[in-house]
Amino acid sequence: MITQGIAVLVNYGAYLAPGLLLFGLWFALTPRSLAAMRILILLAAFVLMRDAMTPLGLWALSDAVSIAFTDNALVLAALGGLSLVLIGGLAYVAPELWRWVVWVKGPRAIGLVVGLGVGGLIGVPLRLYQGIEVQAIPGYWAWLPGMLVLAYGANALEEVLFRGFLQGYLEQQVTPLRAALLSGVAFAACHAFLALSVTQLGWPVLLFTLIEGLACALVRMRYGVLAATLTHGTAILLIAVPMV
Template sequence: MIAEGFSLLIDYGIYLLPGITLCALWFCLTPKTQPGLRIVILLLGFVLMRDVMTPLRFWFLSGDVQIGFISNPFVLAPLGVLSLAIVAALARIAPELWELISWSKGNRAVGLTLGIAAGCAIGVPLRLYQGIDTGQIAGYWPWLLSVVVLAYGGNALEEVLFRGFLQGHLEHHTSALRAALVSAVAFAACHSFLALSVTRIGWPISLFTLVEGLACSFVRTRYGVNAAIAAHGTAILLIATPM
C-alpha cells in the first residue's frame, strides 16, 4: 500500500507539473506591487492542484455532495502534509501577502469551538441525509486518520488563500462585510469548473460551496483564519467516505 501510494503521488506530480510550472512562473514574473493579481494566480494554481485529483481518481463527488476519497491513506496523509508545506513556503515566498493573514481574533478557544460548530452545522445534516453507515465500511477508522490530516491540512491551504490572502487584501479596500461576501462568492466561483465540467454535477456543488464559503468567511471575520480552518476541515471530514 505504501509503494502504491508513492507511485500515485509521483503520477500526480508529473501530471500536474506543466500547469503548476506555468502558474509559478506567472506568479514570479508578476510584480509584488500587484498583490491582487498575485493572489488570483495562487488561487488558480490551487484550483488546478485540486481539480487534477478528480481524473486521477483521488476523490469523487456525488449529487448529494458526498465526497469519496481514495482508500489508500498513504496518498491522503501526504497530500495534507504537502498542503501545510506549501503554506509554510508561502510565508517565505510571499511575505507581503503573509502579512494580510489575521490568524486569530478575540478568544482563541471560543473561535475554534465556534468554527468546529459551524462545520458540524454544515456537515451533520448532509451526513444524516446521505444515510452513510460507517460501521459497514471496511477499514473506515484507520482510513479516517489520514482524512483528518487531509481535511485540516488541505483546507488550511485553501483557507489561507481565500480567507487569509484574498479576504485580508479586500479588507484594506472595502468593508469587512463586503470582503467576507466577496471571499465567499469567489470561493464558490472557483468550484464552478469542478461542478460544471470536471464532475458535471452542477448546482449542488455550487450551492454547498457558497454556503460553506459564507460560513467560513464570517467565522474568519469574527475569529480569524484558524477558526475558518476548523469550520472548513470539520465540514469536509463529516461528509467524507472511502472510495
Template sequence: MVLDALNVLLDYASRLLPAFGLFAAWFCLTPRSQTGARLLILVMAFVFARDLMTPFKLWAIAGGGLHLQFHANPMVLASLGITSILMVAMLARLTPEQWKWVVGFKGNRVVGFTMGVMAGCMIGIPLRLHQGIELAAAPWLLGFAVFALGGNALEEVLFRGMLQGLLERHTSPIRAALGSAIAFSACHLYLAFMLTQVGWPILAFTFFEGLVCASVRLKWGTVPAIAAHGTAIGLLGIPLL
C-alpha cells in the same frame, strides 16, 4: 499500500509539476507591487491542483446528493495533507506581501477554534445525517483527517486569509466576506459542470460553506475558519471504493 500510494502520487505529480512550473514563473515575473495579481496566480494554481485530483480519482462527488468520496489509500490522503501544510508554510515565508493579510486569530483562541468546529458541524452534520452514517477503518480515518486539515488549511489561507484580508482593505468587512464566499463558489464552476456534471448543487453548497467560513474568519480569524472547513469536509468524506 506504500508502493500503491507512491505510484498514485507520482502519477498525479507528473501532471501537476509542469503546470506549477508555469505558475511559478508567472508569479516571479509579476512585480511584487502587484499584490492582487500575484494572489490571483496563487488561487489559480491551487484551483488547478484541486480540480486535477478528480480525473486522477483522488476524490469524487457522487450524484446530486453531494456524497464526497476520497481515495481509499490513507497514505495517499495523508501525503496530500502534509504537502498542503508545507505549502502553507512556504507561502508564509515566500509571499510576505500576501501573508500580511492573513489574520490567524481574533479574540480568544480557544473560543475562536471552538466556534470554528461548531460552524463546521453546522455545515457537515445535516448532510451526513441525510446521506447516512458510513463507517470507515481507523487507518483511513487518520489519513483522511490529515488530508481534511491540510488541504483545507491551504484553501482557507488563500480564500479567507489572503483574499478576504485583501478585500477588507478596500471595502467593508461584511462585503469582503461576501466577496470571498462568492469567489470560493465561482472557483468550483469547472468542477461542478465539467468534471462532475453535478452542477448547481455544488455551487450552492460551496457558496453556503464559503459564507459560513467567511463569517467565522470575520469574527474569529483564519485558523477558526480552517477548523470550520476541515470539520465540515471531515464529516462528509467517505472512502472511494
C-alpha cells in the same frame, strides 16, 4: 499500500508539473506591488491542484452529497502534509501577502469552538441525509487518520488563500462584511469548473460551496483564519467517505 501510495503521488506530481511550472513562472514575473494579481495567480494554481485530483481518481463527488476520497490513507496524509509545507513555502516566497493573514481574532478558545460548531452545522445534516453507517464501510477506521490530516491540512491551505490573502486584502479596500461576502462568493465561483465541467454535477456543488464559503468567510471575519480552517475541515470530514 506504501508502494501504491508513492506511485499515486508521483503520478499526481508529474501530471501537475507542466501547469504548475507555468503558474510559478507567471507568479515570479508578477511584481510584488501587484498584490491582487499575485493572489489570483495563487488561487488559480490551487484550483488546478484540487480539480486535477478528480480525473486521477483521488476523489469523486456524488449527487448523494458526499465526497469519496481514495482509500489509501498514506496518500491522504501526504497530500495534507504537502499542503502544510506549501503554506510554509508561501510565507517564504510571498511574505508581503502574509500581512493580511489574521490567524486568530478575538478569544482563541471561543473561536475554536465556533469553528468546530459551524463546521458541524454544515456537515452533520448532510451526513444524516447520506444515511451512511461507517461501520458498514470496509476499512473506514484505518482510513480516517489520513483523512483527518487531509481535511484540516489541505483546507488550511485553501483558507490561507481565500480567507487569509484574498479576504484580508479585500478588507483593505471595502468593509469587513463586504470582504467576507466577496470571499465566500469567490470561493464558490472557483468551484464552477469542477461543478459544471469536471464532475457535471452542476448547481448542488455550487450551492454547497457557496454556503460553505460564506460560513468560513464570516467565521474568519469574527475569529480569524484558524477558526475558519476548523469550519472548513470539519464540514469536509463529516461528509467524506472512502472509495470502495
